[in-house]
Amino acid sequence: MNIFSEIAIRARNTIYEDQCNIILSSSSPFSRVTTQGHITASGLVIKDDKALLIFHPYIKRWFQPGGHIDEGESPVETAIREVYEETGYVCEIDPDNQELLDIDIHEIPANPKKGEPAHLHIDLLYGLKVLRQEQSMEDIECRWLTLTDIESARIQRVLAKLS
Template identity: 60%
Template sequence: MNIVDQISLTAIHSPFTSVCDRVLSSKDPYSRSTKQGHITASGLVIQDDKVLLIFHPFIKQWFQPGGHIDDGESPIHAAIREVYEETGILCESIDGQSNLIDIDLHEIPANPKKSEGVHLHIDLLFVLRALKQEASHEKIEKAWVPFDQISSPRIQRALQKLQDQT
């Protein structure tokens, strides 16, 4: 099943079904110029029974690192790039696979500083392995959080899927 089909299946039981359909049928569902929403990518980096999280400077909550997909970039490469930019941790996909573990639809609040209205993020979550730590390009707080201290339902869901696969 391709990513668009997986997103459509996820959206069926969501309050965002119609917006998701408009994003997926847009000229470029990955582009920020698709104002009703766009597909984004994030990385679930796991090491020693801990998950790498960042404190989102605008939303003021702890999340997995991630963000927008650049023009011509694959979602997995966007996830790897975003983790590196936000944390300085260089990652790779596990066993060279795409490792899409979860799709989440969530509304992003308006951000007047970026001239952005409320819009939908269709976030693709990929499992990544940390290779090495370098200096971060962005000044974002990060932490390695033990599995039993994860409060995000989405990350708990992804960790459960990983456990079910083993």
């Protein structure tokens, strides 16, 4: 099954179904030019019963690192790049679990500073493994949180699926 089919199944019978179908049928489902929303990617990095999370500077909550898919980039490459840019950790796809871990569809509030209206993110989550740490490219707070201290319902859903 391809990723678009998996997204369509995940969106079925949700309040986001119509909007997801518009995004999936657009000529640029990964691009910010698709104003209804776009497909993004993120990485869940787990080490020693802790997960690497960032404090989102706009939404003000702890999430796994992730972001927009650049032209010519695969979702997995995006997850690896975003983790590196936001945290300084160089990662690779988890060799023990190379499959897509989760698809999450969520609303992003309007951001007047960026001139962005409210829109959807269809986020593809991949499990990553740390290779080494370097200097972060962005000034975003990151922290290793114990798995029991994570409040994100999405990450808890994924952790339950992994155990």
